[in-house]
Amino acid sequence: MTYEFLEHTADVKFRAEGSTIEEMFVAAAGALNETVRGDITILEQVEKSFGVVANDKESLLYDFLEEFLFLLDAENFVVSKIKSLEVEGNKLKCVVVGDDADNYKFTNDVKAVTYSEMSVKQVLRDDGGQMAEGKTSDGRWVCEVVLDV
Amino acid sequence: MSGFVYMKLKKVSDFEWEIPVEDGMNVPGRVFASEELIRDIEGESAARGIPSKEGTSEKFHSHQASLEQVRNVARLPGIIGASLAMPDVHQGYGFPIGGVAAFDLDEGVVSPGGVGFDINCGIRALSTDVDEKDFMAKRKEILHSIFRAVPSGVGRGRRGGVSKKELDEVLKLGSEWAVKKGFGVAEDLERCEESGKMAGANPEFVSDRAKSRGLGQLGTLGAGNHFLEIQKVEEIYDEKVAKKFGIEKGKIIVMIHCGSRGLGHQVASDYIKRFEEEYGVCEIDRELVSAPIGSKLGMEYLGAMACAVNFAFCNRQMIMHYVREQLRYYFPNSSVDLIYDVCHNIAKVEEHIVDGEKKKVLVMRKGATRSFGPGRVEVPEVYRKVGQPVIIPGSMGTSSYILAGTKKAMEISFGSTAHGAGRVMSRHEAWDKFSEKGVIEELKSKDIEFEAGSKKGIVEEAPGVYKDVDEVVRVSDELGIGKLVAKLKPLAVMKG
Numbered sequence: 001m002t003y004e005f006l007e008h009t010a011d012v013k014f015r016a017e018g019s020t021i022e023e024m025f026v027a028a029a030g031a032l033n034e035t036v037r038g039d040i041t042i043l044e045q046v047e048k049s050f051g052v053v054a055n056d057k058e059s060l061l062y063d064f065l066e067e068f069l070f071l072l073d074a075e076n077f078v079v080s081k082i083k084s085l086e087v088e089g090n091k092l093k094c095v096v097v098g099d100d101a102d103n104y105k106f107t108n109d110v111k112a113v114t115y116s117e118m119s120v121k122q123v124l125r126d127d128g129g130q131m132a133e134g135k136t137s138d139g140r141w142v143c144e145v146v147l148d149v
Numbered sequence: 150m151s152g153f154v155y156m157k158l159k160k161v162s163d164f165e166w167e168i169p170v171e172d173g174m175n176v177p178g179r180v181f182a183s184e185e186l187i188r189d190i191e192g193e194s195a196a197r198g199i200p201s202k203e204g205t206s207e208k209f210h211s212h213q214a215s216l217e218q219v220r221n222v223a224r225l226p227g228i229i230g231a232s233l234a235m236p237d238v239h240q241g242y243g244f245p246i247g248g249v250a251a252f253d254l255d256e257g258v259v260s261p262g263g264v265g266f267d268i269n270c271g272i273r274a275l276s277t278d279v280d281e282k283d284f285m286a287k288r289k290e291i292l293h294s295i296f297r298a299v300p301s302g303v304g305r306g307r308r309g310g311v312s313k314k315e316l317d318e319v320l321k322l323g324s325e326w327a328v329k330k331g332f333g334v335a336e337d338l339e340r341c342e343e344s345g346k347m348a349g350a351n352p353e354f355v356s357d358r359a360k361s362r363g364l365g366q367l368g369t370l371g372a373g374n375h376f377l378e379i380q381k382v383e384e385i386y387d388e389k390v391a392k393k394f395g396i397e398k399g400k401i402i403v404m405i406h407c408g409s410r411g412l413g414h415q416v417a418s419d420y421i422k423r424f425e426e427e428y429g430v431c432e433i434d435r436e437l438v439s440a441p442i443g444s445k446l447g448m449e450y451l452g453a454m455a456c457a458v459n460f461a462f463c464n465r466q467m468i469m470h471y472v473r474e475q476l477r478y479y480f481p482n483s484s485v486d487l488i489y490d491v492c493h494n495i496a497k498v499e500e501h502i503v504d505g506e507k508k509k510v511l512v513m514r515k516g517a518t519r520s521f522g523p524g525r526v527e528v529p530e531v532y533r534k535v536g537q538p539v540i541i542p543g544s545m546g547t548s549s550y551i552l553a554g555t556k557k558a559m560e561i562s563f564g565s566t567a568h569g570a571g572r573v574m575s576r577h578e579a580w581d582k583f584s585e586k587g588v589i590e591e592l593k594s595k596d597i598e599f600e601a602g603s604k605k606g607i608v609e610e611a612p613g614v615y616k617d618v619d620e621v622v623r624v625s626d627e628l629g630i631g632k633l634v635a636k637l638k639p640l641a642v643m644k645g
Contacts, residue, residue: 009214009240010572038603058435059422066418073362073411105603106302109372109645112266112414115421115435116242146242148266148414149373149576 003031012110012149013117017142021057022085024120024141025064025092032065033079035147036072036110042080044097054090057120061143064092065113076101112148119144156216158191164628168220168232178219179231181562183624186236189573189616190215218245221433225250227257227442229503229510233562235517236624237571237616241265243436246516246572249565251501254509258439259447261424261454263513265494266417268454269461270408272568273341273469273490274540274551276395277402277476279483281381284401284640291479292379292598292641298471299377301370301645302602310365317352319367323459324466324490332368332470339529341490342519343497345462350455355412356419359453363412363460368467372602372645374610375407377472378542380549380637390535390553390634394488402637403476403485404542404549405468408494413457420450442511451496458495465490488551489529489538491518493568499527501563512563520554520566520631528554539631541622544570544615545607545644546592549637550622557629566631567622570615583611592642601644610644 003016012035016027050067054060071077079098086093120143158166158180166187168178182190191213215238222244223232229251238247243262252258284291311319319326324338324345338345352360370377380402385391396402409416424438425431427446431438440447473485496513503510521528521537528537536554543549547570558564574582585604588611592599601607625631 005577007575007577009575010246011240011242012576055426059425069411069414070358070362073366074358074364076365106372108606108609109375111373112418114242114266118435148242 003027005031006144008146012147013144015142015144017140019140021087021141024143025061025087026082026085028061028065028143028145029068029079029082032068032110032147035108035149037078037104037106040104040106042078042104043099044080045099046077047083047095047097048077049093049095051093052091056090058115058118060087060090060092061120061145062113062115062118064094065145069110069112072101078104108149110147110149114146114148116146117144118146156213158187158216164624168216168223174220174223175226176223176228176231178216178223178234180216180219180234180238181624181628181630182236182238183620185620186616186624190238214240215245215247218243219248221437222248222250222263224433225252225258225260225437225439227253229253233565235562235565235567236621237516237567237569239571239573241515243434244513244515247567248515249512249517249563251510251512251563252442254442254498254511257442257511259442259450259496259511260437260439260513261417261420261450262434262436262438263515264417264454264496265515266414267408268413268416268457268494269492270494271461271465271490271492272404272406272540272542273465274488274538275403275469275472275485276488277400277483277485278397279401279476279480281399281401281640283480284379287479288598288641291475292600292643294478295377295472295475296600296643298475299370299468299643300368301643302372311367313360313364316360316364319463320352320355320456320459321350322346323462327463327466327470332467337466337469337487340487341462342492343458345466345490347455347458349452350459351452352456354449354453355416355456359412359415359419362415363410366410366412367460368464369410370407370468370645371410372606375645376545377406377468377643378404378549378639379641380404380639382635383548383638384636386633386635387553393532393535394538394551394634395486396488396551396635403472404540405465405472406542407461407464407468409457409461410464412460416453416457420453424450454496458492462490489540491540493518499564501559514565516568517565518568519564520552520558520562521564522554522556522559539566541567541618542569543618544612545610545642546595546597546612546639547618549639550618550633551635551637552622552625552631553634555629555632558631562630566625570618570621572614573616574614576609579609579611579614583608583613597639598641606644
């Protein structure tokens with residue numbers, strides 16, 4: 001479960017990957033949450049759950065990430081970690097734990113998740129360690145997302 | 150980025166560059182920039198001494214991305230004249246930041262990506278009769294009291310917020326709601342674009358999800374690139390116009406930069422989704438999904454967008470009120486008047502001359518400022534003879550400017566000019582090049598007082614990550630799309 005930040009002139013772009021689609025989603029949420037809270041540790045005080053239904057994988061990722069922004073704005077809730085995540089087709093169910101945002105001082109305002117340069121793919125690693133597109137079910141999942149900050 | 154082709158611009162005049170019509174473009178692209186600014190825009194990253202990453206064109210790509218985006222906008226149906234880029238253009242999503250385009254009301258489209266997520270992100274400037282030396286004597290204390298009075302940061306505001314019913318009123322009435330509730334005076338209203346209340350706002354078109362993001366955030370500055378700055382009038386370029394705007398050398402000016410917070414972001418997101426459900430995914434760029442202007446969905450978006458516009462107007466009005474209260478506490482008899490409030494991210498129906506005839510068109514400005522010249526009815530009567538005030542903030546620690554709208558802008562840029570300095574460097578790169586300590590030292594050396602919820606943000610907003618705002622306003626002035634009126638020097642900055 002990993003993510004890295006990429007170059008982007010104005011906004012924040014990241015690549016996240018995982019050996020399963022769930023792992024990739026969790027990694028993507030990690031990148032988003034790091035952008036919002038920096039290296040502050042959030043306590044595990046409250047549990048919340050949500051579900052997302054979308055038309056395709058990109059929209060599923062978009063809506064999933066947007067849920068964290070919604071929780072922060074509407075419920076003043078900041079996520080500490082994802083307790084469970086199940087992805088089935090273009091649906092997902094997620095349980096998160098976190099805390100009241102008033103207990104922390106934050107850094108960046110992420111305004112929105114965007115579809116700009118977004119990709120969600122399952123890939124194979126070839127011998128050279130380079131990523132190549134593939135169709136096998138055991139391939140890794142990789143996504144790229146730009147956040148409007 | 151495979152398939153990336155280096156794009157060459159055609160120079161039309163000293164400050165105008167063209168992207169010629171090709172594959173599917175309905176009109177050419179047109180960039181307003183000087184040789185210096187075009188180097189950044191065109192992608193000569195070597196000019197800044199930063200090599201492209203080996204084996205990738207990522208860095209290169211991000212620098213030409215704004216031109217690709219100008220070209221993509223030119224492909225939209227019903228676009229009129231040219232897809233325009235202001236001197237501060239940089240990479241956005243859908244439209245570039247600094248992108249302006251006008252659309253035929255019958256043939257054209259509206260795109261949430263042409264307005265952006267932070268609907269009516271904008272800026273207002275207040276003039277005062279407080280002398281620099283009087284302010285400087287209490288600077289730290291005043292900044293701190295303003296910092297305490299104006300809620301900022303991410304998430305929900307810390308003040309009470311409003312009820313759902315009240316929020317609907319805010320969405321319909323904008324600044325007028327704030328003034329009714331005692332946040333300001335009636336004179337403030339006329340000194341805003343749209344008089345602080347955009348017509349056509351229909352809260353029924355705003356989702357409950359968007360409303361619940363807005364409930365606790367009214368009257369809050371937010372974080373990120375949003376700020377509040379206290380400046381002094383350092384130089385006047387046009388005495389007559391400055392006088393009309395109420396700007397006097399050596400006096401204190403306050404700028405407030407913020408938008409519609411989570412409510413506006415959610416409106417954009419909701420309508421991208423609804424547009425896609427109706428019209429399918431946009432193949433050029435998913436963020437450019439659009440609907441015919443007159444369609445049911447197009448009209449619903451414009452009704453919801455107007456609500457977010459009004460939320461942002463109300464937001465800035467309330468923040469101004471908090472600032473005014475603090476300044477009045479320190480300087481009881483001083484005047485604190487709104488000069489003007491301008492929108493950066495918005496779509497509006499305006500009358501322009503197209504092919505020699507007056508025509509109503511939909512103008513989308515994304516990270517651009519309206520720059521209406523003398524005589525336009527949209528400009529408040531008090532400024533109508535000289536053109537509207539155009540407020541162009543610099544980056545943190547650099548000068549800001551007040552300009553006036555022009556007739557030339559009406560002729561060549563659908564009455565628009567730049568909105569700020571415009572980024573040239575990624576946040577990532579900013580962290581490599583600057584440090585928190587370094588930025589604070591730099592502000593100190595320039596004698597700028599600073600207060601922020603978190604200091605982390607300051608590295609990403611360091612002056613070095615932006616284009617030279619002096620050059621941006623010089624281009625605007627010499628090209629004639631916004632004439633220089635006054636230069637402002639920062640004295641104190643608050644960031645969320």
